[in-house]
Every structure is written in C-alpha cells, then in structure tokens.
Amino acid sequence: MPDNEQKNRQDASLHLTYNVNGDNFTSAGEASVDVKKALRQLGFSPAFIRRVAIAMYEGEINMVIHAEGGTAEVYVYSDHVEIVLADHGPGIADVELAMQEGYSTAPDNIRALGFGAGMGLPNMKRYTDEMKIDTEIGVGTTITMVVNTDSDKK
Amino acid sequence: MKISEIAQLLNAKIICGDDMLDEEVHSACGSDMMSDVLAYVKDQAVLLTGLMNTQVVRTAEMMDMRCIVFVRGKMPGEDIIKLAGMCGLALLSTEERMYTACGKLYLAGLRGDVV
Ligand SMILES: Nc1ncnc2c1ncn2[C@@H]1O[C@H](COP(=O)(O)OP(=O)(O)O)[C@@H](O)[C@H]1O
Ligand SMILES: [Mg+2]
Numbered sequence: 650m651p652d653n654e655q656k657n658r659q660d661a662s663l664h665l666t667y668n669v670n671g672d673n674f675t676s677a678g679e680a681s682v683d684v685k686k687a688l689r690q691l692g693f694s695p696a697f698i699r700r701v702a703i704a705m706y707e708g709e710i711n712m713v714i715h716a717e718g719g720t721a722e723v724y725v726y727s728d729h730v731e732i733v734l735a736d737h738g739p740g741i742a743d744v745e746l747a748m749q750e751g752y753s754t755a756p757d758n759i760r761a762l763g764f765g766a767g768m769g770l771p772n773m774k775r776y777t778d779e780m781k782i783d784t785e786i787g788v789g790t791t792i793t794m795v796v797n798t799d800s801d802k803k
Numbered sequence: 804m805k806i807s808e809i810a811q812l813l814n815a816k817i818i819c820g821d822d823m824l825d826e827e828v829h830s831a832c833g834s835d836m837m838s839d840v841l842a843y844v845k846d847q848a849v850l851l852t853g854l855m856n857t858q859v860v861r862t863a864e865m866m867d868m869r870c871i872v873f874v875r876g877k878m879p880g881e882d883i884i885k886l887a888g889m890c891g892l893a894l895l896s897t898e899e900r901m902y903t904a905c906g907k908l909y910l911a912g913l914r915g916d917v918v
Binding site for chain 1: 852867882
C-alpha cells in the first residue's frame with residue numbers, strides 16, 4: 650500500500666472491521682451483509698452498494714473456502730470505498746492463473762454448495778475499479794479493492 | 804409479473820413473504836452456481852435454483868433480488884427461512900424441475916437478461 654493511501658485512511662468517514670470465521674460456511678457473507686446495510690444508511694446508490702457488496706462477498710467466501718478465514722476492513726469515503734481482505738491461508742501460487750475465469754482449486758463439496766466455479770476473483774475484478782493481490786505461499790493473502798461511486802462499471 | 808402469479812404458474816408453495824405477493828418483478832434467472840449469478844445477473848428479481856443452503860439467500864440478497872424459487876420440491880429449513888425473512892425475500896417451492904419451471908415463467912412473459 651502506498652504511503653499516501655495509508656494517510657488517507659485517517660480521512661475515512663467510516664471504518665468497519667470484521668473477523669471472517671473460517672470454520673463456518675453458513676456464516677460466510679455476514680460481513681458483506683453488514684457493509685451493505687451501513688452503506689445503505691449512508692445513502693449511497695443501490696448500484697454502487699451492490700458492486701461493493703458482491704466484491705466483498707466473493708472475497709469473504711474465498712477466505713472461508715481457501716484460507717480458513719481472515720479479517721475484513723472496510724474504509725468508507727465520500728466518493729469511494731476501500732476493502733482490505735487479509736488472511737493467513739496458503740497463499741496463491743500463480744495469481745495470473747487464479748484470476749482466469751473457471752480456474753478453481755475448490756473441492757467437490759464446495760462446488761456442491763454453489764461455489765468453486767472459478768468466478769470469484771474475476772467477479773471481484775469486474776465489480777471494482779482497483780484490485781491488488783499481495784500473496785505469499787505459506788504466509789497468506791491480502792486483497793485490496795477500491796470501488797468508486799462515479800464509476801461507469803456495472 | 805406478480806410474485807403471486809409465479810406461485811400460481813408453478814403451483815408453488817409460498818414458504819415466506821406473504822406480504823410480497825403483489826410485488827411486480829420483471830426478470831428472472833435460473834442457476835445452481837452462485838458465482839454465475841453474481842457475475843451475470845443484472846436487475847433480475849427472481850432466482851430459480853435447485854441448490855439449498857444459506858448462501859443462496861445471501862447471493863440473492865447481494866443482488867437485491869426479491870424472490871427465490873426452489874425447484875424439485877426442495878423445502879428450506881428454519882435457518883434459511885429466518886435469513887430470508889431478515890432480508891425481505893419471498894421463498895417459493897415448486898415440484899417442477901429447473902428447465903420446466905424456467906420455461907413456464909418465460910412463456911408467461913417473465914424474461915431473463917438481454918445479452
Ligand atoms: N484467499 C485465498 N487464499 C488462497 N487461495 C485463494 C484465495 N482466493 C482465491 N484463491 C485461489 O484462487 C482460485 C480462484 O479463486 P476464485 O476465482 O474465487 O474461484 P473459486 O473460489 O471458485 O475457486 C481458488 O480456487 C484458489 O485456488
Ligand atoms: Mg471464489
């Protein structure tokens with residue numbers, strides 16, 4: 650994260666922090682639901698809120714199915730939202746490959762639950778304006794995403 | 804199309820959302836892969852699915868949908884019904900299989916997304 654970004658975080662009008670429980674597929678997504686609610690209360694547009702919520706939801710699901718959980722931090726500004734998802738999971742060996750639609754290492758039991766189609770990371774990219782993946786094998790993964798209110802992405 | 808008409812066309816049980824039956828919905832999608840729903844759906848209000856777990860409800864909520872139709876007679880458990888109630892989603896259950904359920908709604912004028 651560049652220094653100016655760090656400094657800017659102090660200017661966030663709202664900072665939300667969540668623990669994402671890695672043992673519980675059922676509760677995955679609770680943080681995203683909460684963020685959705687908070688953004689709605691702040692009066693952001695439904696289309697913007699949806700993009701934030703979907704990107705974060707896919708990230709949350711990934712932390713649960715691939716990394717035994719982690720933390721989610723959300724910084725809300727007047728014109729954008731920054732989401733930082735950090736885990737101490739196995740890391741991603743080949744990020745470029747992982748970003749491809751359809752690539753997935755998810756086991757069959759996850760596929761039977763409706764996830765593991767290899768669309769999560771591409772979806773996160775699709776709905777955000779910036780996305781950065783910092784990952785190290787055996788150490789963990791941190792994904793930082795920015796969604797701008799005035800973006801014409803849908 | 805009203806949610807009540809969907810229930811009628813599919814001879815579906817209304818599991819929750821009785822207060823939403825008069826609500827108008829304009830498009831639907833059918834899928835068992837939630838990431839596909841999250842990727843391609845745009846303003847669809849109804850999700851038809853053969854999948855049954857809490858993430859189906861969360862996916863529908865993320866997409867601002869109004870109604871989930873469970874096909875093949877699947878009935879949700881208490882946890883799913885409770886979650887749907889909290890996010891204001893109507894739940895229906897039909898004996899029809901996915902293809903037929905989608906076909907019936909499509910024929911009656913409920914369309915998917917324009918590609
Ligand atoms: N937080 C993570 N930690 C470790 N590996 C991950 C993480 N997120 C994604 N991956 C890897 O990237 C692949 C692609 O992710 P994604 O596009 O979300 O598809 P899916 O979750 O359906 O497998 C995953 O199968 C997994 O191998
Ligand atoms: Mg995923």
